[in-house]
Amino acid sequence: xxxxxxxxxxxxxxxxxxxxxxxxxxxxxxxxxxxxxxxxxxxxxxxxxxxxxxxxxxxxxxxxxxxxxxxxxxxxxxxxxxxxxxxxxxxxx
Numbered sequence: 001x002x003x004x005x006x007x008x009x010x011x012x013x014x015x016x017x018x019x020x021x022x023x024x025x026x027x028x029x030x031x032x033x034x035x036x037x038x039x040x041x042x043x044x045x046x047x048x049x050x051x052x053x054x055x056x057x058x059x060x061x062x063x064x065x066x067x068x069x070x071x072x073x074x075x076x077x078x079x080x081x082x083x084x085x086x087x088x089x090x091x092x093x
Contacts, residue, residue: 006033006041010090011077023082029055031076038078046088052081 010016011026019026029038035053042050060074082088 001030001032001037003037003041003044006030006037007045007078019079023084023086025080025082025088027078027080029076029078033076033078035078038080042080046090048082048086048088050080051083054079054081 006029008028008030011028016026027038033041033055035055038053038055039050042048042053055076055078058075058077060071063070063072
């Protein structure tokens with residue numbers, strides 16, 4: 001897998017902005033990505049070495065609107081913890 005395809009986009013919610021105060025950043029990642037590939041991608045893209053990476057599989061959810069039923073797709077997210085003093089420039093601007 002290509003390193004540039006590992007990180008899809010950052011997840012920006014109220015909870016994730018509160019996690020940024022503790023040097024934790026949340027990304028939506030490819031389903032085939034592993035912890036080591038996420039570490040390499042963060043290192044290559046942002047020039048920062050992560051202290052820890054946690055990966056969570058987010059399950060699909062049932063959704064319904066009147067007579068149409070469906071599901072949201074499942075996806076994978078990574079919580080990247082950085083060392084004290086390190087920050088990602090993506091979230092500063």
